[in-house]
Amino acid sequence: MSISKEELKKQVTQEIENNKDKLINFSKDIAENAETGYRESKTAAKVKEIFKSINLGFTDGHAITGVKSEPIKGKSEGPTIAVIGELDGLIVKDHPLADPKTNAVHACGHNCQLGSMLGVGLGLINSKANQYLNGNVVLFAVPAEETIENEYRINLIDEGKLGFMSGKQELIRIGSFDDIDSAMLSHATTNPEDKDLSIGGTSLGHVVKYVEFHGRASHAAGAPYAGVNALKAANIAMMAMDLQRESFKDEDRIRVHGILTEGGTATNSIPSIVKLEWRIRGRTIDIVNEVNEKIDRSLRAGAMAMGANVRIRSIAGNLPMLQNSEINDLYVNNANNIVGSENVKIHPDTQSGGSTDMGDLSQIMPIIHPRSGGAIGVGHGNDYFIDDYYKSVINPAKSMAMTVIDLLWPEENRLKQIISNNVPPYSKKQYIALQESRMGNEFSEYMKS
Numbered sequence: 001m002s003i004s005k006e007e008l009k010k011q012v013t014q015e016i017e018n019n020k021d022k023l024i025n026f027s028k029d030i031a032e033n034a035e036t037g038y039r040e041s042k043t044a045a046k047v048k049e050i051f052k053s054i055n056l057g058f059t060d061g062h063a064i065t066g067v068k069s070e071p072i073k074g075k076s077e078g079p080t081i082a083v084i085g086e087l088d089g090l091i092v093k094d095h096p097l098a099d100p101k102t103n104a105v106h107a108c109g110h111n112c113q114l115g116s117m118l119g120v121g122l123g124l125i126n127s128k129a130n131q132y133l134n135g136n137v138v139l140f141a142v143p144a145e146e147t148i149e150n151e152y153r154i155n156l157i158d159e160g161k162l163g164f165m166s167g168k169q170e171l172i173r174i175g176s177f178d179d180i181d182s183a184m185l186s187h188a189t190t191n192p193e194d195k196d197l198s199i200g201g202t203s204l205g206h207v208v209k210y211v212e213f214h215g216r217a218s219h220a221a222g223a224p225y226a227g228v229n230a231l232k233a234a235n236i237a238m239m240a241m242d243l244q245r246e247s248f249k250d251e252d253r254i255r256v257h258g259i260l261t262e263g264g265t266a267t268n269s270i271p272s273i274v275k276l277e278w279r280i281r282g283r284t285i286d287i288v289n290e291v292n293e294k295i296d297r298s299l300r301a302g303a304m305a306m307g308a309n310v311r312i313r314s315i316a317g318n319l320p321m322l323q324n325s326e327i328n329d330l331y332v333n334n335a336n337n338i339v340g341s342e343n344v345k346i347h348p349d350t351q352s353g354g355s356t357d358m359g360d361l362s363q364i365m366p367i368i369h370p371r372s373g374g375a376i377g378v379g380h381g382n383d384y385f386i387d388d389y390y391k392s393v394i395n396p397a398k399s400m401a402m403t404v405i406d407l408l409w410p411e412e413n414r415l416k417q418i419i420s421n422n423v424p425p426y427s428k429k430q431y432i433a434l435q436e437s438r439m440g441n442e443f444s445e446y447m448k449s
Contacts, residue, residue: 027115034089036145070134078135085117109188121395133408153352186396206317209278227270237302314440321359324366334402
């Protein structure tokens with residue numbers, strides 16, 4: 001039986017509509033059980049459970065917690081598209097929905113990504129649309145997009161359980177994307193400018209810093225002169241980092257920010273161990289590397305001034321994101337059909353202040369990273385909530401599913417052409433070499449024995 005591409009799209013989107021309650025309830029369930037990166041065991045279990053319920057096989061343990069479906073196979077061989085959902089939440093201690101023990105919460109909408117990812121799969125499977133396509137679709141629930149809990153992740157690296165910090169970075173490294181040719185992911189947004197659906201834009205690259213100042217403990221009142229104050233060394237370093245800002249160019253989109261995670265053990269003891277977790281972002285990796293040198297000097301200066309020691313760990317962060325313009329155009333046409341062109345925003349290729357490991361994936365294969373409405377508040381804030389799950393889950397599921405059909409439609413073979421006509425900036429081998437070159441572990445000694 002022959003069927004037109006547009007008729008197939010209608011059947012797929014109708015199946016997603018038919019399952020809207022299931023998809024929304026799944027997304028809400030994920031939100032009620034938030035976990036942070038590489039700890040998402042409950043979330044991964046829920047993904048596996050729902051994969052089983054639709055008779056979709058999977059493999060697990062990808063970068064510790066990732067769950068990757070078996071291919072939803074087309075009628076003939078062709079490229080494989082991954083539809084991605086991110087497993088992890090954030091730590092926002094004062095969010096009303098934060099876990100009382102871990103402070104984890106989905107204050108960035110990753111739970112909706114998992115719902116829209118599942119929606120694409122359900123739509124294709126229930127309508128049997130995949131049987132008309134040249135190529136395959138994989139649903140991939142991936143860990144640890146948020147670059148947080150640096151000390152925990154560095155320990156995993158030192159123990160040999162990880163090679164890189166972020167989930168997609170690690171999945172590239174271990175080969176979990178080797179059989180995938182393209183990828184897409186939809187992210188909920190609170191920005192009214194993004195309307196119901198949006199596409200385009202890029203993100204910043206970054207490097208992650210984990211810093212330990214080592215001093216000498218002594219009685220803070222009885223013998224402060226016998227100690228070496230690691231907290232004051234960190235204070236000087238933080239001031240020096242702030243004073244670097246006048247040397248940053250506006251057009252380089254530089255962001256330098258971080259937190260002090262350990263500042264001492266008792267008020268009557270000179271602090272001997274102080275820890276910082278910091279982030280350096282910028283428009284290009286070369287710019288990030290240039291600023292990184294200034295930050296390292298500032299950190300050493302704080303230690304030198306107080307006669308303390310300092311360990312500076314530099315961890316390869318995300319690369320800037322490059323969205324494929326041809327796939328973006330297909331997505332826009334489908335989004336217009338779902339919500340109306342007046343409710344679709346097309347962004348220019350300008351960079352936001354954020355970073356994502358979809359940027360890393362975009363350096364080795366064509367990707368898109370559309371956004372959907374439905375969220376309110378401020379991303380990563382204590383007032384972030386999904387206010388309209390239909391907008392955050394169902395609309396993007398339909399738009400992505402229709403775009404998958406465009407890309408794998410046998411009479412056009414659009415994705416095959418896109419892959420043939422576009423050479424990615426890096427091969428997998430080149431990407432890994434680049435990121436390994438950005439890893440650093442330096443210990444500077446200024447404390448007299």
